Amino acid sequence: MKESNEPALRREADVGTFFGIDPVSVRTEYELLHLMRQLIARYDFAHFMIARLPLADEQRFSERLVLSNWPTELVRQYDASEIFQTSVLVDRVRQTKLPVVGGAELLEPARKGAGKAPVRGHQLHPDMARHFAVLLHTTYGEPFVAMLSGTRNEPVGAERATLYLTLVQLFECLERTFDAGTATREKLSMREIECLRWAAAGKSSDEIAIILGISAYTVSSYFKSATRKLDAVNRMQAIARAMRMKLI
CATH class of the missing domain: 3.30.450.80 (Transcription factor LuxR-like, autoinducer-binding domain)
Incomplete structure (x- = not known):
């Protein structure tokens, strides 16, 4: 020291x-x-x-x-x-x-x-x-x-x-x-929150698409917008921040 x-x-x-x-x-x-x-x-x-x-x-x-x-x-x-x-x-x-x-x-x-x-x-x-x-x-x-x-x-x-x-x-x-970051709750859509929640549970984009009844492309779009709104650099960090903010 x-x-x-x-x-x-x-x-x-x-x-x-x-x-x-x-x-x-x-x-x-x-x-x-x-x-x-x-x-x-x-x-x-x-x-x-x-x-x-x-x-x-x-x-x-x-x-x-x-x-x-x-x-x-x-x-x-x-x-x-x-x-x-x-x-x-x-x-x-x-x-x-x-x-x-x-x-x-x-x-x-x-x-x-x-x-x-x-x-x-x-x-x-x-x-x-x-x-x-x-x-x-x-x-x-x-x-x-x-x-x-x-x-x-x-x-x-x-x-x-x-x-x-x-x-x-x-x-x-x-x-x-x-x-x-709590104000972010107002910015994220329900679909974005759902995608993050299912990803946190270990589901892939294809699996989330089937669960939500939407295309994998749309799931990817939700992840991109959620990542931007959470000021994260990737999906993993977006999930971590959403959990920390008690969004998921």
Whole structure:
């Protein structure tokens, strides 16, 4: 850790600002992404992720992710293996309000045989050997996990407390971006919402077309318009944002 930087960040947390930015002014995920990147750089972590805790087994890990700089291939592995909902990480954060720390075992199943295949993220990504995770809740009680990953030693003492406080305050910023998107409900048509809902359930465009009694071309058009309205870059992100806004 960079000792000379810790007092500066602690002072920023104490006065309610981060890196010279007032968190109250943060309104977009892009701004929060920038702050998260500064946070991990300041504390010598390499990666971060904020994800909704699993409530239904059928929801993929990538659809639970809210904010992340995880390697794409690791996210894909979690989607394929269906390990996240049975992971040591999820099991441990559900049992405590204190920060959870650990190594590669946090990313693996808590029970032998859980998931479809093992994920060895620490072998593919040596800069994710150690993790610091906290349980966070929205104002309405929805549970999320925020995790910082790297190779540095476990945060202790004042540094640990400052990291926890910083993540809580940044999560409040993130929740405001949820609220800012609620007006989108008025913009999405019922057909667009239906297409997103069926896609979240794992249905293909052809299957959705049969279910709704429309053409696959029309389904594709609904996805394109919904993706644009949700300010998403692809269908997967559109589904994730719609779920976060409680549209589906």
